[in-house]
Amino acid sequence: MSEQRDYRPTVFLPKTDFPMKAGLPEKEPGIAARWESEGIYKQVRAARARREKFVLHDGPPYANGDMHIGHALNHVLKDMVVRTQTLLGKDAPYVPGWDCHGLPIEWKVEEQYRKKKLNKDEVPAKEFRAECRAYAQHWVDTQREQLKRLGIGGDWDNPYLTMQFESEATIVSELLKFAESGQLYRGAKPVMWSPVEKTALAEAEVEYEDIVSTQVDVAFEIVESPFFAEWVGAYAVIWTTTPWTIPVNQALAYGPGITYRLLEVIDNKLAVRPEVSHLMGKRFLVAMDLEDSFLARLGLSRDTVTTPGVYTAPQGFEGVKARHPMHHLGGFYAEPRPFLPGDFVTTESGTGLVHMAPDHGEDDFDLCKAHGINPVFAVEGDGKYRADWAWLGGQGSVINPKFNAPDGPICSDLREAGALLSASTDYQHSYPHSWRSKAKVIFRCTPQWFVPMDKPILEHIDNPREQRWENEGGAQEPRETLRQLALEAIEQTRFVPAKGRNRIGSMVEGRPDWVLSRQRAWGVPITLFVDRKTGEYLVDKEVNARIVAAVRAQGVDAWDEESAQALLGNEYDLADYERVTDILDVWFDSGSTHAFVLESGRWPELKWPADLYLEGSDQHRGWFQSSLLESCGTRGRAPYEAVLTHGFTMAGDGRKMSKSLGNTVDPIKVMEQYGADIIRLWALSVDYTEDHRISDEILKGVADQYRKLRNTFRYLLGALDGFSEAERLDVAEMPELERYVLALLADLDATLRQAVADFDFNTYVRALIDFCNEDLSAFYFDIRKDSLYCDAPDSTKRRACRTVFDTLFHALVRYAAPVLVFTSEEVWGTRFPDAGSVHLLEWPGLPDSRHSREGGNPGATPELDPRLRGDDDEWSRLRTLREQVTEAIEPLRREKVVRSGLEASVTVPAYAVPAGFSDEALAELFISGPVSRGSALSVTRTDNHKCGRCWRLLPEVTEDGALCARCDEVVASMDAAV
Template sequence: MTDTTDKIDYSKTLYLPQTEFPMRAGLPKKEPELVERWQQMDLYKKLRASAAGRPKYVLHDGPPYANGNIHIGHALNKILKDVITRSFQMRGYDSNYVPGWDCHGLPIEWKIEEAYRAKGRNKDEVPINEFRKECREFAQNWIDVQTGEFKRLGIEGDFEKPYTTMNFHAEARIAGELLKIARSGQLYRGSKPIMWSVVERTALAEAEVEYQDYESDTIWVKFPVMAGSDQLADASVVIWTTTPWTIPGNRAIAYSPRISYGLYEVTAAENDFGPQAGEKLVFADALAEESFVKAKLQFNRLQDVPAEVLGAITCAHPLKGFGGGYEFDVPLLAGDHVTDDAGTGFVHTAPGHGVEDFEAWMDNARDLESRGISFAIPFTVDDGGFYTKDAPGFGPDREGGAARVIDDKGKKGDANDAVIKALIAANNLFARGRLKHTYPHSWRSKKPVIFRNTPQWFVYMDKDLGDDTTLRSRALKAIDETRFVPAAGQRRLRAMIESRPDWVLSRQRAWGVPICVFADEDGKVLLDEAVNDRIIEAFEAEGADAWFADGARERFLGSRAGEPWKQVTDILDVWFDSGSTHSFVLEDRPDLKWPADVYLEGSDQHRGWFHSSLLESCATRGRAPYDAVVTHGFTMAEDGRKMSKSLGNQVFPQDIMSQSGADILRLWVMNTDYWEDQRLGKTIIQTNVDSYRKIRNTLRWMLGTLAHDTGEDVALADMPELERLMLHRLAELDKVVRKGYDDFDFKRVVRTLTDFANIELSAFYFDIRKDALYCDAPSSTRRKSALYVIRKLFDCLVTWLAPMLVFTMEEAWLLRYPEADSVHLEQFPDIPAEWLAPELEAKWQKVRDVRYVVTGALEVERREKRIGSSLEAAPVVYINDPELVAAVKDTDFAEVCITSGIVVEEGEGPSDAFRLDDVANVAVVPARATGRKCERSWRLTDDVGSDPDYPDVSARDAAALRELGIKPAA
């Protein structure tokens, strides 16, 4: 620097911060520019090249559904995944993120059907592969839209070659996984009651069901005793149910040998229908009074009814004589599922409409056959919720047409009313009522489902697989061997696997991968490798559409086409699709590996993707396809309520990005306890904006200061203690940051770094060192040491935060290193072990404690306007603690406190001295500094004018001016 004017402009002689890094971030404008830059430079390709040969770390992407714009849940999910992959990439791994999409299934099919209905078209009249083509195009459109939205969030991955479940190779591999399961004997066709969506006309798995409040009709029904006991010859057994429509499907009554039952007689009745005086009824003793009161009856208990008596009797169906059906006997069966908590102590058993009913019926099949009772299970309700011919009097033979359980819109049909009227006419309705309770609803349509007996394809959970294991035991072992974050996820998934029924694979839809097997009339699957090979080869070339093409049966069966094999037309549950992604993504891509290091999704995926992936992989490979499972919660509105369109409290990621920037959204994700449900709204966004500004201002000051950095290194031994303290803190933080990323504890990382930047840097280290950095001579070891430390601080903070705040750290890095390609191609800095100096931290904590009292005293002086800045002060500090005295006297304490002078005295100090309760044994007496004000540094010192060439500055500043080549004023 030179200055030849008559009067020196000291501001031009200072090393003041200089940077193009703006205080106002302008993220909504800057971020798309960086996205475009990364596209043009092909950052993804450079990342892969830079990581070649490193050990792989793989996060396998759970596929979102390709049917709409991304929402805040997508943003939370993808940001978490992006932070994980980037953090491992910057710590010595090849961490390749391959995004994927779930493309098959009902939601897309519905959208195409809606478009058809709007145009007056009938889906059933459209060739199936034409319909499937429209579904494929619909999915691809939304994949393209979501790709752009994910990139705008700052997500980096192989968006040029993502995986999709509708890709031809993917469809071939999904089919191949099914055929593996078939070959191993785990696939079977069965007739069981499964959850059925009338609205969607398809079977549902447990993963596709949620439980909501629902109001049901409830009825108590009399089953007249027909045989088996003289003492009950004129009595009736009473059941209670919340599904009156299942009465036509009743085939038995379940009781419990552990429950006390009695025979009761009605003594008086006050009702419009139901039992009258003299009737005899059998109830569980614990529930009799409650039931009789409900029916407005008075009663007497006549005698005990032992379990052996109940097991010997048969009853008449309560609809006997109605519609020309129901003439069969209804046996009583012992069942472990029967309790006396509610109802009557007897469970109406319709094996076609409940899993427990079905199991109780099948457990007693041999006994029923020996008693001459047919154990065939009727199909009383069809796929549209209408009664069939197996429900005489309510089905197609009914005047006015079949009654219906649920209609196409999910509303209650007329089946309950029809059954109740028939029961009243038969004098077999004991009582009726209504009950609010939780009931299964379709996850997608939000409409109630029914339990319906239909032929479906299942995977056994408990069949011996030839190695003394079952699918259930394999899955439970895999869960025990998997790391869960948070740990509670392990218990949740284990409980689901322990209790789940066999896996229902089939769906009655059109858009998906078919269950590509041939079976005989009994459901036996054709196991012919030549046939299977032809199927897989065709799927690879043409996709799963090949299964539905004209002549497909003959093409695949070949010489066996003349045999009576039936081509299955059901499609696979989409959870099987996504559960198979590990095969065609992790196994088939050389840039990935199997198993994945981690799966991360929302906590609902314990019943979804985590669950189906576990079962599919255990069925075909004997272990889970992942080593760790991380789960996040759901985003609620700011007041804790669920976000909904009707409440108008939704927060859209697109709005946050356009108003504040994606880095603000990313910072919010980092600041949350994401494994729990989190909240988001205007106030929370603003809080993160404020936090971001502090981080940005710290970076801005460092960039401005480093504009004067010559890159000169300083030996650790030559540095002042304060600089060595800061390097020690970096060494400590390095451990915290790396462990935080390893533990997926991002909040700990960002909070630790934010606090460090705000408290230890901006409010302490930078504040102290500004004088030396701005005013010291170029040769000053203190200044060069500070620049070295700030250089290291910048490199560490920017790289450590780069996985989180991808745009801001890129902007800062490129301003600091304009020749660099990207901060995201960097590694976290290696921290020398010699930087660790815990003894310095202990000492300087004492110094900071005393400084805290001094700054508190000076704040009072400023507030009372006795001083303007701390440089006008020279306080006296009294310390009554030898350790604190030793620590403080070993420093330039005036510099530490940013005062022009300071006096440290041992002792308690005057009674009116300033003190703080937080720091014992320290008292401060404020005083103004003496001497003249240095016009360059603004410090008040006694040596201003000691250099005649520079009469208005201190000796330190005069020496700096001379070294800078600043000529004295004329």
């Protein structure tokens, strides 16, 4: 036999310069730099000008540290929304922003002072605010570069900052709208207060942690009882886990409908037990349902007491009074404490009697206020009792566990007074902490500025819905409160996931009045003048206009004592007015961003209301709610059409990330190791609606998925080498396999479109990956390698294959662009280096492969191919049969009977093959040797010889190494062309 020819040069193998190794950490920064130099964001805006708008309003992160993994997830989700809406052809601008005021930044600047042993209070306010401004700007610049590195597209040269003068002026203007419509009041109510940070806190600034507290039972001797004489001299027992509130006690509360009993200690054996001997002969009034737990805390058993009386409240409680344990101090403590009915009193724990300190609890405040008992403001801002307070004056801090301990000053004094019945440090419960300082907070009554939730709004709101504020005669008529407006707006808003509606709804339904004031330096001032005689704040539109103009020109520093008279004008004398020095709650700042970002005109491409707000689920009580309340109070509706929330990123083992545990994942380091596209693929693969996980192991799995997607693009690029329009084939002329793959692509397209509409990015990414891995790499690419490599360039099958590959390429690179922003740019640029950015493209248009056969009449609608209907499973049956054939061949491969499926002769059950498929078509589908039909599936080695070019074993090949008819014709044509 003559020496065989090497036919490898005649095979049309894929050719591409697109590397298999991604090298993302090295490559991505260059792509990002090119986008910036070419102004891609502005190009996209120009390309989508005058199109339907989709506006995602960016919730402002605090400018006080490096980007963390939560930031990364949040911004990738936002970027995915913006890019997919842009891909659909909409004008979807993205203006990033930062929250620059408030305690987070002020606290960090104070930390720097403390390290230098400097006192912040000794620094002029303007100088201190300038340092806060500089600190915030530093982190704005830092986070901006980190987010750009993550591939987030946006107007990075023109972000919004709450500390920009224009922003501060708009925040002041929004505050004054509340003032002018009568929606502000100054009141003394208990608010959550941080003694460490010396300011009021909003619910959104508080996190709850489990702690162990001192629990005490304290006896208040009853001194007046109009109906039950036996109560006089008995002790009403209260139980509390905040002993520090007892020095501010002013009343006792009982539960209407609760049954109480007097317990008299009678067992003389107690005399030999010094720890309880002092209880002998005493009578205690407690709820009957709580007697056993009460006696256990005192170290008493049931047989040591008798029950001289049973009483069901409110019977006999009217007019009852008890004296404070420290009554001997006189003054505040001398007045007996009344018993008041409280619906909030339960028998879940304690004694069924609750001591009331209106300075330090909402229920306490409301009940006492209803009975004419006012706060006394005994606890200062730093958590210490006033220096002039009769008991423990100048001492504290009240949140210090040692101060409240059984051997601390409070318990020691109560024990000495004979009022401390029990004290232990074993009560575990959840307690509010400042999420910045991590210190415990207290409820503290202090004068603050509030927006009422339940006061009817008297004046017109900007853009009132359906002019609902006018009656038939045209006169203004209050119809709704802020709470009602907010709840209505929640019902009209789309929530993703849907459970968000109930979450924010329940919060708004039960929330107290909105506390606007903070006692700090770095923030937007509450620009109000209060009449010193009447206590009313000044409402004058001209004065307000001067205030807004001054802040627009000078920022928050415009609100100072030196400028006050000029702001008031000639009509008013500053001596008659108090200039409010509190600043606004930072949530009012961020809640006003819709006004100075969406409405200001600085970004004309935006619109109000926003189509979407997107943040973490904690923002139901934060930005989502403050924006809702601010907008409803000034505009009568929510500033958004839809709200999307995501869960929190946990460590790989499901635990919360913590630096102390060493289980944090730094996105900046991940980008240095893997690249930004890997973070993006991870963020869009998880079910963001729930808490989700990240770890090195998880990222390795994501990187493996990325490699598979990259290899799909690499194969398409190689297979399309030299493709031209002259080679394109009409769908009607294509083999059924190509039309089937195009039908699968159309199904994918529909799935992705729906996923975009649902903001279901986990489904989006999963469908894209599964299509590339299962439908293309493991199926279509595998089958068509033979035709692609060995058919003549002008053959129908090869032209059809390359045409479909071109369609796949244009579709997949677009689908992947919002996810893999850098890789898709690299892919697109490899094939079309002069065609501009992939991110300028729109959603692909696809050929109709299902209606590809012409009808019988001219002009008739093409008939639907029955085998390519969406509800038909013939191709699914064929693919299942293909898997079964592959599994049947595998044992022969392991035993080295065959080296590949091409050497296998296959018999398949005739009933398993749909009509219209030849044996040759089945062999092509199975990538096997000859196929025949029988009653069962079987596989043997074929006796056919192997073609020296395509390696198929065919009857027409006379000997191994010779050519089959197809290859012989192709090679002859190539030889003739040389």
